[in-house]
Amino acid sequence: MLIFDAHLDLALNGVDWNRDLLLTVDEIRSQEIALQMTAAGRRHNTLSLPELRESEVGVCLTTLLARQEPQIDDSFGWTSPQTCYAMAHAHLAYYRALELTGHLKLLKTAAELRQHWDAFRQEPKTTPLGFVMTMEGADPLLEPETIFEFHAAGLRALGLTHYGVNRYGGGTSTDAPLAAAAFPLLKYCEELGMTIDVTHLSDTAFWQVVNNFNGRIHASHQNARGICNWQRQFSDDQIRVVIERDGVLGVAFDVIMLQPEFVRGISVPEVTLDRAVKQIEYVQELAGGSLRYIGLGTDLDGAYGYEQTPLDLNRYRDLQSLVERLQTRGFSVAEIESLFHGNWLRFFSEVLPD
Numbered sequence: 001m002l003i004f005d006a007h008l009d010l011a012l013n014g015v016d017w018n019r020d021l022l023l024t025v026d027e028i029r030s031q032e033i034a035l036q037m038t039a040a041g042r043r044h045n046t047l048s049l050p051e052l053r054e055s056e057v058g059v060c061l062t063t064l065l066a067r068q069e070p071q072i073d074d075s076f077g078w079t080s081p082q083t084c085y086a087m088a089h090a091h092l093a094y095y096r097a098l099e100l101t102g103h104l105k106l107l108k109t110a111a112e113l114r115q116h117w118d119a120f121r122q123e124p125k126t127t128p129l130g131f132v133m134t135m136e137g138a139d140p141l142l143e144p145e146t147i148f149e150f151h152a153a154g155l156r157a158l159g160l161t162h163y164g165v166n167r168y169g170g171g172t173s174t175d176a177p178l179a180a181a182a183f184p185l186l187k188y189c190e191e192l193g194m195t196i197d198v199t200h201l202s203d204t205a206f207w208q209v210v211n212n213f214n215g216r217i218h219a220s221h222q223n224a225r226g227i228c229n230w231q232r233q234f235s236d237d238q239i240r241v242v243i244e245r246d247g248v249l250g251v252a253f254d255v256i257m258l259q260p261e262f263v264r265g266i267s268v269p270e271v272t273l274d275r276a277v278k279q280i281e282y283v284q285e286l287a288g289g290s291l292r293y294i295g296l297g298t299d300l301d302g303a304y305g306y307e308q309t310p311l312d313l314n315r316y317r318d319l320q321s322l323v324e325r326l327q328t329r330g331f332s333v334a335e336i337e338s339l340f341h342g343n344w345l346r347f348f349s350e351v352l353p354d
Contacts, residue, residue: 001323002121004341005060006250006297007199007221008047009136011091012065013301014098016076017041021049022103025315039075040265044305047316049103052129055317058120058341059107059130061220061297062095064088064155067162068139076303081142081167088140092153095131105130108154110352117345132348134197134220137162137171144185151192156352158189159197159220161205170202172232178208190215195351198222198242199297203231210241216351217245221252221297227279228260239286243293248347250297251279253319255308257299264308272312277325280339291335295344 013019019028025048032043052060066087069077078084098104105128107113116130134157141147147158160182161171168185170176186209189196195216198206209217219242225233234242234249242249256262258275283294298319306314312321326336 001056001320001336001340002124003055003057003296003319004344005057006218006248006295006344007134007252007299007302008060008062009065009299009302010060010062010131011094012063012303013045013047015087015090015094017303019045019048021047021098023048023050025051040307041301041303041305044307046300046306046309046314049098049129051316053125055319056124057129057316058117058124058127059113059132059345061134061157062131063134063136064091064140064150065136065162066091066140067137067164068166078139081139084139085142085146088135088150095133099128102128104128106154107132108156108352110349110354113345113348113352117341132156132352135159136197136200137166138168138182138185139166141168141185144181144188147185147188147192147194151194155194156348157195157197157218157220158185159200160185160209161202162200169205169208171200171205172202174202175204175231176202177204178212182208183212186213189213193351193353195347198238198247200232203235203238206238210245216247216347217242218247218347219249219297221250221254221257221299221302223252223257223279224282226282227275228257228262233257236286239283243283243287246293246347248293248295248343249283250295250344251276252297252299253309253313254299254302254304255310258310262308264304269307269309269311271310273310273318273322273325275310276322277329280326281329291331291338292343294339295347296340 066084067077120127160168163172168182169178
């Protein structure tokens, strides 16, 4: 089944984690085992570019992710806005390098998206991976006007926050509101026709975005509190408003969003991919039985590996087992196609400029 994945952190893996994504999953694992790397996520990667090809991924959203962190020894973030800006440009350069060597294809318009998907359907083994560029957390934007620079480089989607509070507002595990700078940024995004990714907003900031942004919204990798009850997930009312705004929510496969009370580094996965099927059915019910608003937003290898995925997800291709599970639950082939790629294709065909 062909896949459109609405959330991958390819540059995080290639640049920050210094992985060669042209290698196979097993080759990357072997390298990290040989180097005795023991940090969370190391030796347990689930994807690489060859793996995504084998898994029939034709298009993805992939991130510019450079979160500001005050601690100088933080393994994830960067200490200043200027460094975040520089690292986002490093991610841009990484994607350009992969595009120059024929491995990726940046998709900036609806026509490019449709043409690429048609090419991929005909030649899935030779067509490069298409990607729509998104920014996860607006920390690299030195000021709201910086969005124009990144838009010119191909950015088409923006999430204002990540974990914690940044210069634009409150993110996951906080209840801080939007900062003053967020409001002109939202205005500029609306003018540019960009979609806002409402994933990772605090509850307060989420509703402020909903009430102050008139463009399209989506939730790239977002599960429900009814499945896993903590603030990172959406309440039923939040899911309903994404549906009312004709957005799409991507099912995420990080087990912290599927298994209640999972603690990174302490808990072990106990749930299987059946839990993701329940997530799909949960949103379907809130949508009155419609599957129009559900897609995949895997978040795989988002600074973790299979130590933090469902028990039966060891590498990306294991997602294909969802097809049989969904058929067993009564989903038709057409419905499964809409979940795996159709809904995101429709959404971005409408959102991207002609």
